Amino acid sequence: MDGSHWLSMHPLVEKLTENGHDVVVVIPESSLTMGGSETFTVQTYPVPYTSQEITANFQKLSREHFSLPSHFPWIAIEMLDSMMVVFNMFYKSFCKSLLSNAELIQNLKDEKFDALMTDPFSLCGTILAEYLDMPTVMFLRGMPCSFDYISGQCPTPLSYVPRIFTQYTDKMTFAQRVKNVLVRMLELLYCRLSYSSWLQIASDFLKKDVTVEELLSRTSIWLLRYDFIFEFPKPIMPNMVFIGGINCKPGKPLSKSMEDFVNSSGEHGFVVFSLGSMVSEIPMDKAMDIAEAFRSIPQTVIWRYTGKVPSNLGSNTHLVKWLPQNDLLAHPKARAFITHAGSHGIYEGICNAVPMVMLPLFGDQMDNAKRIESRGAGVTLNVLDMTPEDLINALDSVINKPSYKENIQRLSALHLDRPIHPLDLAVHWVEFVMRHKGAPHLRPAAHDLNWIQYHSLDVFAFLLAVLVTTFFISFKCCTYTCRRCCGRKSRPKSKSKKE
């Protein structure tokens, strides 16, 4: 997986290489964030598009996002749709290029790897794993339609496990629970449709028909990039390993110029603003609104922004093309973090205990923001209709109301209190799968049951049939006995009558 997904997998690959493993990373020649490496081997293959084309399309996608409808369910449908556009344009195109590259596939087959690790957000790696019949480790934040939980045979009660894109918490009103069930019903249809072209690629390549669940059910270990400080507690499975915060590192000292800048507002401290690795430009009217808000706060602002400089930019606002986000958040003078609520940023905010103002744009970001907001550790704004006053008020709240700082500090303390660092945990489980050729002992027997068997519907039907039959026979026996008894009594009567 390209984009931000690769950014969190990268440290794990580095660490595996450090541990002496031969890691081969298979990437397309043109990509957003993936590239060569000095530590691990990179195997590239040609694709029919350039890196510039992807970047341009992503920028177009993010610009389009600023003209989205701002309310559920329309925003959810639009978001799914726009994600599917990118999917179709690049992820499927790269996948077709990979799978049709016979020489590369043969090379991969000949190498006899111990394990394959992939982010199943794009199904390409999973299809390859099925073809190469290799023990598979999934590395992900989540999947549309909860295909990860469905394929892992993990129950997700609709009464307190909110579906993706609903922006609900685990405490739902009756109306929300109804909508949650309806969303699940919609998913049954929508997800089949949206994954149908992936399945077409899979069946063409594998020469057999498969379902998404079948492909994913071969997973030995699910490395899930969250924990229950962030996610709402829900049932899990023994082969799910939670590595939220895998991207957190201790903060490094800032450069001299950056250090001078973050200190320029004295005790007021500073605010970090980034919309993530994928969005560095926004429409000018929005940029002017934001710059307007920043002008009137006492903090210094460091804003990652590559677009045209807004004319109303305040002297306290510093535009940068790239920022050392984790190092800035780790600085004692960091007062707030304005983020698009991507999972990386959220975890850097948690690790460094910096309260957040969240401007979610797409994907899981709305749901991520809801999770932090419901813990009282941040404020969510709708970037599409927010005013400068909204942003000023939100910043004022998270910086000056003690509850936000206290809550993010509590979350941070809980998150960091773990027996083993998430990166080491991830390394352990990848190596476990390599050493033991998978983890079949963690595979639930539910995989061998069909839907009716899993829910014991056949058993209940059988028991009901037995019950009904028993009642029927008992009833028949009773009526027969009654008739016999009554008959015996009545016969003499009729006899006597005759007499």
Next chain:
Amino acid sequence: MDGSHWLSMHPLVEKLTENGHDVVVVIPESSLTMGGSETFTVQTYPVPYTSQEITANFQKLSREHFSLPSHFPWIAIEMLDSMMVVFNMFYKSFCKSLLSNAELIQNLKDEKFDALMTDPFSLCGTILAEYLDMPTVMFLRGMPCSFDYISGQCPTPLSYVPRIFTQYTDKMTFAQRVKNVLVRMLELLYCRLSYSSWLQIASDFLKKDVTVEELLSRTSIWLLRYDFIFEFPKPIMPNMVFIGGINCKPGKPLSKSMEDFVNSSGEHGFVVFSLGSMVSEIPMDKAMDIAEAFRSIPQTVIWRYTGKVPSNLGSNTHLVKWLPQNDLLAHPKARAFITHAGSHGIYEGICNAVPMVMLPLFGDQMDNAKRIESRGAGVTLNVLDMTPEDLINALDSVINKPSYKENIQRLSALHLDRPIHPLDLAVHWVEFVMRHKGAPHLRPAAHDLNWIQYHSLDVFAFLLAVLVTTFFISFKCCTYTCRRCCGRKSRPKSKSKKE
């Protein structure tokens, strides 16, 4: 909890003390296995029975077990019944003594502990935790009726999660699945009844009515003494921590005399035989059968046995009142382990990769044995009807058929390949609960839902009502429209008729 339960909690208490915590262990003056300590503080209270009485009753109980019916479901019912006898006799008696000891309770209240750890197999500690309103860590192998999973809001699909005492695996035939559902239905009745006197104690002490689920739902962390090398994979919850093998330690060298003895059969090696800490005597006819079997095997046998010496005891069989079980199993010449399949013994067998012949007696032992047998790492015998030949054949299989050794070695390798030792993991989570006053972030919102809400039955009923109403209104509209249309058409006809 007294008996073998305490033996596995003891190392954790020791380790917590080592880490500098003040641990107070509250125990009755008379007990089976609990006693004073040099490391942690022990607080005793008087009970209306002596240690000798408990020991005598347990010995009686184990003797009685040898005259049990040997087949399911009778053995399950008998076992539950006999467990309840011990429960009523001692566990409830000690609990009443503890809870009525006003001075002790007040002292415990005044101490303001950070956390309370208890084995909920006896509910006494749980009742006390509710009264003292303390963050609670449960330490257990399991609970009758799966009260642990029910209270933890963890789904246990009846289609592949076998109920306790059924001796089924996770791969059940249709008939077994039917029985599994029936056992669950029986539990709904039986478990309420058997726990009613505990709830009476609880409501008398707490001055309010409570259910078992309510009492247990206050649990911050469940420390479960198994893992999925032993247990079948099934859904779990984020506050369940698996510490199977917590009792395993590296083997220490044997005493000179013991070392000489285990080497006396040369390359044939030796067999370890123990029926656990609770059963050291068995009826003489059974002891003679076992001695007869041992006479005819080439291995040396070390047998923990305190009863009368069987007259036919072979020269290769060594009776001991106590044996260093783990050290013996860790010896390279250990060829087989004859065990009652208690969870401690099973894990010592797994850790040291010694194949097992299992003679389960009561409690979870039948189910434990089934788990090892289904992995091909041991043979289960019914101690009630086995012959000397059965035992000879079983020993011959596990010692001489390579598959048993290979399977137990595979289980051992999987079990020992973990990022952190189970004891350190348990210590971490107890300290976590102490540091953070519980683990409320791991408490699923399901606790706030009733049964109907949890299963979304109200939502489905509502959606059904909407659907039926919509259909009904549509149908009415259609028929009305049809009638109007037909009416309009037919009226002119009747008019013309009149004309």
